[in-house]
Amino acid sequence: MSDATSIQTPPPSASAKASRLRFAAFWGLPPLLWQLAFFVVPLGFLVAMTFWSVKSFRLTPDATLANWIFILNAGFFRNAYIYTFWLAGLTALLASLIAFPASYAMAFLLKPATRRFLVFMLVVPFFTSYPVRIYSTQIFFSPQGIINAVIAPLGLGPISVLNSPAGTVVGYLVLTLPLVVLLQTFALGNVPRTLIEAAHNLGCGRLRTILTVIVPSARVGLIVAATFAFVLAFGDYVAPVYLGGSKPPTLSILIADQVKSGNNWPRASVVAVVMIVTLIIVMTAMLALAYGRKGARR
Amino acid sequence: MNASTSRRALLVLYTALVFVFIFAPIVSTVVFSFNADRFPSLPWGGFSLQWYEAIFADASIQRGLANSLIVAVATSAIATFLGFAAAYVDYRYRFFGKMAYISIVALPPTVPVVILGVAMLTFEGRIGLSGTLTGITVGHVVLAAPFAMALVRMRLADLDPDIERAAWNLGATPWATITGVVIPFCLPAIFASVFLTAAVSFDEFMIAWFVSGVNETLPVRVLAMLQGQVSPRINAIGALVFAVSMTLVVAAQMLLGRGGRRNAKEA
Numbered sequence: 001m002s003d004a005t006s007i008q009t010p011p012p013s014a015s016a017k018a019s020r021l022r023f024a025a026f027w028g029l030p031p032l033l034w035q036l037a038f039f040v041v042p043l044g045f046l047v048a049m050t051f052w053s054v055k056s057f058r059l060t061p062d063a064t065l066a067n068w069i070f071i072l073n074a075g076f077f078r079n080a081y082i083y084t085f086w087l088a089g090l091t092a093l094l095a096s097l098i099a100f101p102a103s104y105a106m107a108f109l110l111k112p113a114t115r116r117f118l119v120f121m122l123v124v125p126f127f128t129s130y131p132v133r134i135y136s137t138q139i140f141f142s143p144q145g146i147i148n149a150v151i152a153p154l155g156l157g158p159i160s161v162l163n164s165p166a167g168t169v170v171g172y173l174v175l176t177l178p179l180v181v182l183l184q185t186f187a188l189g190n191v192p193r194t195l196i197e198a199a200h201n202l203g204c205g206r207l208r209t210i211l212t213v214i215v216p217s218a219r220v221g222l223i224v225a226a227t228f229a230f231v232l233a234f235g236d237y238v239a240p241v242y243l244g245g246s247k248p249p250t251l252s253i254l255i256a257d258q259v260k261s262g263n264n265w266p267r268a269s270v271v272a273v274v275m276i277v278t279l280i281i282v283m284t285a286m287l288a289l290a291y292g293r294k295g296a297r298r
Numbered sequence: 299m300n301a302s303t304s305r306r307a308l309l310v311l312y313t314a315l316v317f318v319f320i321f322a323p324i325v326s327t328v329v330f331s332f333n334a335d336r337f338p339s340l341p342w343g344g345f346s347l348q349w350y351e352a353i354f355a356d357a358s359i360q361r362g363l364a365n366s367l368i369v370a371v372a373t374s375a376i377a378t379f380l381g382f383a384a385a386y387v388d389y390r391y392r393f394f395g396k397m398a399y400i401s402i403v404a405l406p407p408t409v410p411v412v413i414l415g416v417a418m419l420t421f422e423g424r425i426g427l428s429g430t431l432t433g434i435t436v437g438h439v440v441l442a443a444p445f446a447m448a449l450v451r452m453r454l455a456d457l458d459p460d461i462e463r464a465a466w467n468l469g470a471t472p473w474a475t476i477t478g479v480v481i482p483f484c485l486p487a488i489f490a491s492v493f494l495t496a497a498v499s500f501d502e503f504m505i506a507w508f509v510s511g512v513n514e515t516l517p518v519r520v521l522a523m524l525q526g527q528v529s530p531r532i533n534a535i536g537a538l539v540f541a542v543s544m545t546l547v548v549a550a551q552m553l554l555g556r557g558g559r560r561n562a563k564e565a
Binding site: 276 | 316317326376383387399402406413414418422447472494498517533543
């Protein structure tokens, strides 16, 4: 290369090469080894354990399909799978719909300083004790709780959502809404303003602009937001237990029960592996939807 | 014009409602932690510090808090180092299998914690780590390191690669360059990830629940208390936990904001 702007390094000697390699290994290896040892290996071990057996309450390495056959044929598992999938899907849809007007307002109506502050606020709950927030939500919706105290004078209620699928969904929304609003706001913020102005100039109405210009061009971000909502809700344990009353149980409740009281780790592992496979399929499908054919046309 | 103004107002009001839904559980926890009544509802029963006195006198809560702090500090140190290292490798090198490398480091937060918890429990049971604070820390680092990596990587995106090359050309070793140029430049992101990874660990309850055994962390204690009846003590613990994690997250965000602004000025 001869151009003056790029800076060239002199050809390294053998010892310099070795020292560079040491330098690269010092930074490159620790993260890799840690995540291999404590993330990849445990997950691999989880898969292996699905083929183990429990003999007189003892875990025994084995190569049996009995756990798979038992779980996949168990009515309680099938019901829990359908229920969990359906509720997580419903949550992804509800969270997306509930979040959209707010994200729209944040991206297009509010001043940049206000938007920055609200984004700043939305990051906080994501890292803030979720079980306590669920407990608090439980108090809100309890029979003598605040919601019923507020609506009683209006001649409404009492409403009861606790210990029902509705309660679980409320909890899932507590979990997912901050992230969905955040991701949607970023997605909408990246829609070119000129595109929207062009639509308005050409006489496109407000709602039609949203549906035919804004949503399609923010599609990737909107789908990613919904996918995250699905993933979070699908794996959540706290909301279905404390707001849904474990009735009916979700997959995460099955896992916890099998491990904590049933002491049947191989069966719990089967449920966990089925969950991972499901999530991989859902994420792949959603990414295909996000970057799919229609996207290429634009 | 009137229609557009009222539509604007409606949308802003709706946004406010969404924020109320998101933040009401946090605010009410803090408010009711000072309520004299046993059951947290309206009307307000009077100001009281009795629930705070009760939790500070509770040995299991003290132990949980101490365990949580130990695990959070250890997690934060290790995860920040690993996250920085991975981000630097991504910034500096091109090599075969880089996508796989980055994925392995970055993926853990996308796996449900209930599954990470079972995997950690079964695996750590084999190597004698389950039931120890080390075992919890190991799991928390797996979960927290990707956040550190993301924060440092975003910062490094603003560092011109030629600056490092210039330093090497002037005879600086890679070690001198990284300690003299790269790390100082990344300091805001490094401190931010110290705080954020501590927050991730301090709030993590699922891996800790599976792995902890008798060495409960504070969130695991809270989870156990939730199984019992309604207790205003949970509000007091919750308010404390919120205070700690919010301080950490807000500190992290302010550091990032400042770093970004300074950078914008330089440009």
